[in-house]
Amino acid sequence: MTLKLYRHALSGHAHRAELALSLLGLPHELVDIDFATRAHKTPEFLARHPFGQLPLLDDDGHCVWDSTAILVYLASKYDPAGRWLPADAAGRAAVQAWLSVASGLIAFGPAAARLVTVFGARFDADEVINRAHTLFKVMEGELARRSFLVGGHATLADIAGYSYIVNAPEGNVDLAPYPALRAWLARIEALPGFVPFKTTPAGLRAA
Known part of the structure; x- marks a missing residue:
């Protein structure tokens, strides 16, 4: 078994795939x-991922793209007990x-709020930020x-949600009003095999 994950270290989509692995x-x-050199847009990369995006999982030559699809693939193939993706319909x-x-x-x-501060996206x-708070109130x-x-x-639900939520402060989204959400993040971080998502001094973390 040879599993390769093509990623950018600051991508939450890539981190959720890394976390699952x-x-x-x-x-x-x-x-x-390297985004700067557009390595994800080369003919070689596009042959494996037609949209030229990250992450990309290569499992002995079989390529899977889209972060949530990667999660489902990994759980379906490598977690026969069904811990991460339940077998029952509900x-x-x-x-x-x-x-x-x-x-x-x-x-x-x-995620979009963080793209503004970390990558200069024009949202x-x-x-x-208001969308993030609306979501966090429900969660x-x-x-x-x-x-x-x-x-x-x-x-897989928790894996998919973790990365962009834990680094939401980088997009100026304050997690302080959400104690249950913060406790959930801590429970994920306590799981055996947990790997952290790289942080940046942006947004509320700039100070």
Whole structure:
């Protein structure tokens, strides 16, 4: 088994794939791609990922792209016990719902806010920050009732949500009003095999 993850160290999408590999205990190689030289837009890279984006997982020559698709692939192939992706219909649907949140509400809220400060993206900062707080208020209510997003233990739902939420302060999104959300982040960080997401001195962390 040879698993290679092509990534950028400051990409939350890439970190969620790296986090899944580590939490599943899968040996893997991290291959850093330089955005500045557009290494992800070369013909060689585009042959493996038609959209030229990160992350990209290479599993012995089989390429999987899209961060949440990578999570589902890894759990489906390497977690036959179904801990990370439940086998029952209700549990699987609940995880999928949160994967959709990761690709939608998280991407266009806290992730977009961070893109403004870390990468200079031209989003309306107030708009994306407000979206993040709207999302976090809902998550706070959910996590006040349970330890993890789906059921009583961590699943792909938690992996998908963690990276951009923990670094939301870099996008000027304050986590202080959300104690249940912060406790959830700490529970993920306590999991065996956890790997942190690289931080930057941006936004609320600039001081």
